[in-house]
Amino acid sequence: FPAMGAMEIEADNTHLQRKHSLYRSLDEKFEIQKETYRGQQYSQIYFARLHHMRTLLYSLLPNWKPHLPVCTVLGLEEGKECIIVGTLYKHMKLKPTILDEYSKERSVVPLVKPHNFIHPDDHLVLEDESGRVKLGGTVLLPSKYVTGIVVALHGKDSGAGDFFVQDVLEAGLPPQIEQALKSSSIAYLLLGLGVNNPLPQNRMNFYHPYGIFGEDKYVVFVSGIRVGSNMSNPLQFQLLVDHITGHLGDVKVKLHIEQEQSIAAQIVHVVIAGNSVEIPNGLLNGQNLGSKEQSMLSEPIKELDILLTQIVAGVSVDIMPGPDDPANFSLPQQALNRCLFPGSSVYNTFRSCTNPHSFGLDDIRFLGTSGQNIDDLEKYSEATDKLEFMERTLRWRHLAPTAPNTLGCYPFSDRDPFLLEECPHVYFIGNQNKYETCLLTGTEGQSVRLISIPKFCETGVVVVLNMRNLECHALSFGTQFGT
């Protein structure tokens, strides 16, 4: 698969080869075909999570505060400084509970805000197998944490019934597999921060010059296509398809200026991160469907299949289910059934994947979701932007800490598939309101490109990532003329 340099191409010889990348699926831990439901409750997955994270945190304690003893919650002695490890539980005043429907008196608490359930009175509790203890002090801000995270706390039993926290240890970014890119990154470290936006030290926008290390290979991320909804513009998606497949623009190149088709030839992979189709809701109300309604129900999927067939004929595509797609509700969502895509599933470039989705391209690890994990964090905690939520999930080493508390999840009994064992190089979430990105660095040299993919039906924007330097830019498919 000769990687054609996009530079010197004769006008007569207009054959462009698409570049190729080695793909490896890492979704096995998100598949639930082998799981059997034996009546287990969610306590099992919480146990698996606590055990795994506690073992990890215990190994980090000697480097943090080796002089302090470690106890269980039940073993706390008043006034004695020690370290306890357990799962955080956040007691939230405004969190909707099913019991409110049954309480006889209508409570004074106002109508629940749909976006965020934070209240100044929220407090944190730490729990392990032996018991739970309320957390006091000002080190842990409840608005930043959610139920389900495992942390180590340094503090002491205050004697007033709570544990006064003096310091907290999170697991931190997991180790990352080194990639060939790393040697060039160190060389460019000296280039410094982007001038116009003073970002905190660990989030920098690197500006790598073009050139000598490797070649440009692009991955396109799109999400929220919503075929079938009245918001989606078929022309927009068709433009995207034409761009990816190289049917747009000119192939002729002059003077080292890259033309559109040669850029398209450098796209090696496309990821569709959820909400690709919108089934008309009004039909799903339990009534019998006539043949006309049945065809209305299947129209959006058929249209999506036709569009996908055009793409898979040229480049490999991963399609993930989203919150509104015809897949199961709870995480991990299983791959959309291949029978929904009779046209595109014939191609071996078509891959129906789970949500969350993890894969490797060449030696770069990708991990992403259709957005449910971060959207749920946004309801129960606060941060400056979505990227900060994403950073927190990496530092807590858990993709979806609010599962199963407020985010639907399969009741695994012997493992927690959302635990992060290694740090991805690219971490993406779909179905967001706007495009955002940053490069996150860790204390052990980890470097992660965080991407928030906007909803295509609303913004017409897709994200393009260059695998050579992990740089990212947005591609907009506006269909307005004359603006």
Added chain:
Amino acid sequence: MASTASRDMKGFYRQKKSGGITKGKTSKASTSKKQQPKNAASFGSDVAQTPALISHGALDINDGYDENESVLRQFDMNMAYGPCLGMDRLARWERAQKLGLNPPKEVEALVREGKVGAMCLWDGRV
């Protein structure tokens, strides 16, 4: 619910007879005991209150609970291996093994041989 005047309270509560349970009740107790599986209250049993296992005046305290079962119950109750409800004992043992907790080998042997119940002690009772 029918209102009961105070004079009906005695009729509302079952009166205890001094001479033990009547013959009819005894036979019911023994047949229902035979139908109960070993080591667990039966699921969907229609006795809201387990009838006293008095057969011919002798209390049967053991209910099929022996030494092996007591070892397994200690395994069930040990929090180090996680919650026991909703998992069969072998699966919980295997999970403990997989997580590196070194569960006692005799527990596995006993469950595999079938000398003890497959489910934990709370199964069907909560």
